[in-house]
Amino acid sequence: MRGWVLPAAIFAALAxxxxxxxxxxxxxxxxxATRAMILGLAALSLDxxxxxxxxxxxxxAAFLGLGAYAVAMLDAAGMNDALYVVPAALGAAxxxxxxxxxxxxxxxxxxxxxxxxxxxxxxxxxxxxxxxYGGDDGYTLNAHTTIxxxxxxxxxxxxxxxTLLLLLLxxxxxxxLLASRFGRALRGVRQNRARMQALGYDPFALQLAATLIGGxxxxxxxxxxxxxAEFASPAYASWQRSGDLLMMVILGGVGSLHGAILGAAAVxxxxxxxxxxxxxxxxxxxxxxxxxxxxxxxxLAGIGAxxxxxxxx
Amino acid sequence: xxxxALSLRGLVKRYGALTVTDHVSLDAAPGAIHAVIGPNGAGxxxxxxxxxxxxxxxxxxxxxxxxxxxxxxxxxxARQGLARSFQxxxxxxxxxxxxxVALAVQSRLGLRWGFLRRAAGDARFDAPADxxxxxxxxADRADVPAARLSHGERRQLELAMALALDPAVLxxxxxLAGAGPEETARLVSLLSGLRGGPxxxxxxxxxxxxxxxxxxxxxxxxxxxxxxGPPEAIRDDPAVQAAYLGESL
Ligand SMILES: Nc1ncnc2c1ncn2[C@@H]1O[C@H](COP(=O)(O)OP(=O)(O)OP(=O)(O)O)[C@@H](O)[C@H]1O
Ligand SMILES: [Mg+2]
Numbered sequence: 001m002r003g004w005v006l007p008a009a010i011f012a013a014l015a016x017x018x019x020x021x022x023x024x025x026x027x028x029x030x031x032x033a034t035r036a037m038i039l040g041l042a043a044l045s046l047d048x049x050x051x052x053x054x055x056x057x058x059x060x061a062a063f064l065g066l067g068a069y070a071v072a073m074l075d076a077a078g079m080n081d082a083l084y085v086v087p088a089a090l091g092a093a094x095x096x097x098x099x100x101x102x103x104x105x106x107x108x109x110x111x112x113x114x115x116x117x118x119x120x121x122x123x124x125x126x127x128x129x130x131x132x133y134g135g136d137d138g139y140t141l142n143a144h145t146t147i148x149x150x151x152x153x154x155x156x157x158x159x160x161x162x163t164l165l166l167l168l169l170x171x172x173x174x175x176x177l178l179a180s181r182f183g184r185a186l187r188g189v190r191q192n193r194a195r196m197q198a199l200g201y202d203p204f205a206l207q208l209a210a211t212l213i214g215g216x217x218x219x220x221x222x223x224x225x226x227x228x229a230e231f232a233s234p235a236y237a238s239w240q241r242s243g244d245l246l247m248m249v250i251l252g253g254v255g256s257l258h259g260a261i262l263g264a265a266a267v268x269x270x271x272x273x274x275x276x277x278x279x280x281x282x283x284x285x286x287x288x289x290x291x292x293x294x295x296x297x298x299x300l301a302g303i304g305a306x307x308x309x310x311x312x313x
Numbered sequence: 314x315x316x317x318a319l320s321l322r323g324l325v326k327r328y329g330a331l332t333v334t335d336h337v338s339l340d341a342a343p344g345a346i347h348a349v350i351g352p353n354g355a356g357x358x359x360x361x362x363x364x365x366x367x368x369x370x371x372x373x374x375x376x377x378x379x380x381x382x383x384x385x386x387x388x389x390x391a392r393q394g395l396a397r398s399f400q401x402x403x404x405x406x407x408x409x410x411x412x413x414v415a416l417a418v419q420s421r422l423g424l425r426w427g428f429l430r431r432a433a434g435d436a437r438f439d440a441p442a443d444x445x446x447x448x449x450x451x452a453d454r455a456d457v458p459a460a461r462l463s464h465g466e467r468r469q470l471e472l473a474m475a476l477a478l479d480p481a482v483l484x485x486x487x488x489l490a491g492a493g494p495e496e497t498a499r500l501v502s503l504l505s506g507l508r509g510g511p512x513x514x515x516x517x518x519x520x521x522x523x524x525x526x527x528x529x530x531x532x533x534x535x536x537x538x539x540x541x542g543p544p545e546a547i548r549d550d551p552a553v554q555a556a557y558l559g560e561s562l
Pocket of ligand 1: 328333351352353354355356357358359360400
């Protein structure tokens with residue numbers, strides 16, 4: 001199977017989904033699909049860092065929180081247009097990623113994982129202490145983010161379309177980046193850091209750049225997430241959410257990019273299905289993911305490639 | 314004799330009570346091969362690490378073309394013309410052989426960054442990379458992922474990457490280790506063809522190759538340079554023979 005077939009199929013399916021005759025279920029399916037795409041965008045941005053640069057960030061949800069609170073804070077000030085919201089979210093992400101990334105990238109392995117986790121937890125508690133924005137209880141939006149004055153995101157269909165478009169653009173961007181000179185050098189650092197240093201490449205600068213881009217893209221997912229929930233919560237930046245994002249990437253297949261979208265869809269569907277069976281669903285969900293990671297080499301994206309290979313043979 | 318491209322001045326490295334590099338001073342002149350030999354654990358690889366910046370010395374200085382680079386990180390030294398191979402071969406396993414070398418070309422041309430244009434297939438990097446690969450006899454392996462190369466081929470790929478940087482100083486840590494007789498012969502002739510090019514600092518256990526290639530030999534024992542000079546003088550040096558405990562040189 002050619003490399004573009006599976007991603008093309010994913011986006012085609014997402015494009016036709018709203019037009020399927022789902023009857024009474026349609027609203028619910030759209031809701032879940034939108035959520036999967038938003039988290040898919042977040043997971044995709046993490047895959048740029050993890051699959052590209054080998055960065056196992058356990059604090060990526062911090063950027064979801066930053067995007068969400070950028071919307072919330074501007075909402076409280078009566079500013080809701082994307083003209084303000086998007087630069088604020090991107091700016092917040094970069095302002096957070098630059099110092100925390102620079103510190104975390106001084107470490108490797110487990111230390112890097114722990115430091116990214118620690119920074120995200122700091123942000124989580126900081127959000128919870130924002131009394132003007134609901135503290136631990138979170139903040140309910142007065143109005144959705146508008147795009148050039150248009151209330152597109154207030155309608156489920158509009159939100160779905162905007163999310164799909166953004167996901168497609170982000171996916172294309174990550175593809176181009178990973179294939180570029182920057183991306184090739186970044187992949188080189190993941191495969192053999194010392195070799196790349198000996199060739200004159202600065203791993204720190206490359207990985208910091210990946211962190212900035214990944215963080216900024218994830219903040220956009222945060223903007224969408226808060227618009228879907230009409231609510232900003234510190235929980236967006238929780239370590240559980242960071243873990244979920246890592247799971248999505250690993251489940252989908254690290255480094256494939258479209259795998260992150262599949263992984264997000266699988267996790268959202270699994271959560272939904274299991275939560276109907278029992279309220280103790282995490283007890284099933286956790287082990288299931290672990291098994292999937294162990295037995296699905298190459299992740300969900302790898303299954304697609306495997307099927308294609310068998311057919312080619 | 315031309316000014317040294319690489320000059321080590323009183324380098325010291327200690328690991329706890331163990332002095333692994335003990336006031337090592339030596340020069341490598343452009344166009345010449347300077348071999349460093351010594352028994353296992355003498356501190357040869359550590360010296361390499363100090364020169365290339367992967368390990369910081371406790372004392373002493375490294376001069377590259379007369380400039381003090383002791384405080385520079387490895388990638389900065391590389392940009393100033395220092396290339397190296399690793400004792401445990403270091404290649405990029407998931408990339409093709411050509412891409413491995415193209416990354417070196419990309420760096421030499423100062424085009425490390427670039428976010429939009431596709432890197433693979435860019436003739437600016439691929440054409441020079443293919444030339445170097447042809448020189449090393451790896452041309453027919455260019456499209457193979459580096460992970461699938463044999464051990465000997467990996468060593469050659471490392472050498473190709475180093476040469477593609479067009480370095481002023483080339484550090485080679487046991488480039489012949491594990492190579493068969495044919496490969497060894499080819500690599501020796503390739504290395505002797507480097508004479509007149511970069512200053513080469515060569516660590517090697519294959520004494521026949523060392524004596525065939527080196528213009529100067531320094532002998533390292535327990536971190537100290539116990540002898541340094543032209544091959545003939547080293548062969549007859551009693552201290553050297555003592556260090557090798559009667560191994561025939
Ligand atoms: N990071 C380290 N920490 C502690 N000791 C070390 C470290 N690196 C090297 N050594 C010790 O320093 C000494 C020299 O090691 P080095 O690898 O430089 O020797 P070498 O001459 O390259 O040996 P070989 O011929 O086996 O490659 C050895 O005794 C080794 O155990
Ligand atoms: Mg060694």
